[in-house]
Amino acid sequence: MTETAFDTAERQAWAGQAAAYAASFAKLCAYPVPALLRAAGVGEGVRLLDVGTGTGTVAVAAGARGAKVTAVDAEPGMVARAAREAPRADVRCAALPHLPFADGEFDAVVGNFVLNHVGRPRAALAELARVTRPGGRVAVTVWAAPxxxxxxxxxxxxxxxxxxxxxxxxxxxxxxxFPRTEQGLAALLERAGLRDGDCETLRWDHRTTPEEWWSGPAAGVATIGQVVTGQTPAVIARIKEHFVTLAAEFAGDDGTLVLPHAALLAHGRAAS
Incomplete structure (x- = not known):
C-alpha cells in the first residue's frame, strides 16, 4: 500500500520536532495514557506494542506497570528521545500501515492519537489488529470532533x-x-476486524500558559504549526495577536490558561 499525500505531509510536518513537541503539546497528549493502558489491559508481563510513541510517554507508563514494552514511531528524533525516556523499552523507527512484526506478536497494542496522523486509519487499525494475538486488546485515542x-x-x-x-x-x-464521534470510531474498529469494541469520551481541562501554548505552533509543531510558520512574519504576528486576545477567554486569575479538551478512547479485541 503506497503512502498517501496526507502521510507525506505528516512526515514532513513532524521532522525534527521532538524537542518542540515535548515543550508544548506532549503534556496535553499525556492525559489519556492511564485510561488507554487500562483499556488495553496492560499489566505485569504483558507484551505491549506502543505505536506512535512520540517522546515515549506511553512506553514509560507501561513499563512502570511491569509490561514488556516495544515502541515505534515514524520520526527518528522521537525514537531517539523515547529511547532515552524509556531505556527498558525496545524502541524502533517504523510507520503505519506496515509494522515490522509477526502476526500475533503482542498481547496488547496501543496508539495514543496515532490515528490522527495516518492517511488510511482503517488500514492502520487493521495492522494493529494483525500484530495482536487472538483475543488480545487494541486501544486507541483520537481527538473528538467538533x-x-x-x-x-x-x-x-x-x-x-x-x-x-x-x-x-x-x-x-x-x-x-470517519466521524470523530464515539459511534464513528467504534464503527471504524469494527470495519478493521476488531471485536467487542467500545468507545468513550474523555474530557479534561489542560492547564498551561499562553507562552507554552503558543510555542508549539510558533515552532511548526503539528498541522497547526505548519499553517502558522508557512505565513509571512507580518501574518504570523497577526495570528499571535488574535491568539492573545482569544486566550483571555480561558485565563485564570493567575494568568494560567484552562483549556477544555475532549478525546475519544476506543478498544476492541483481535479476532480469534
Missing part, C-alpha cells in the same frame, strides 16, 4: 487572521475519513 473549546483556540486565531490551510497540507481523503 473540537472542544480549548482545542479550538489556535484554529480560531488562525481563522480570525484570515489564514486558510495551505495547499501543501492536504486533508485526509474523504474516502479514508
Amino acid at each position: 473540537a472542544a473549546p480549548g482545542q479550538a483556540l489556535l484554529g480560531r486565531a488562525v481563522q480570525a487572521a484570515g489564514v486558510t490551510r495551505p495547499a501543501h497540507l492536504p486533508p485526509l481523503a474523504a474516502e479514508d475519513d
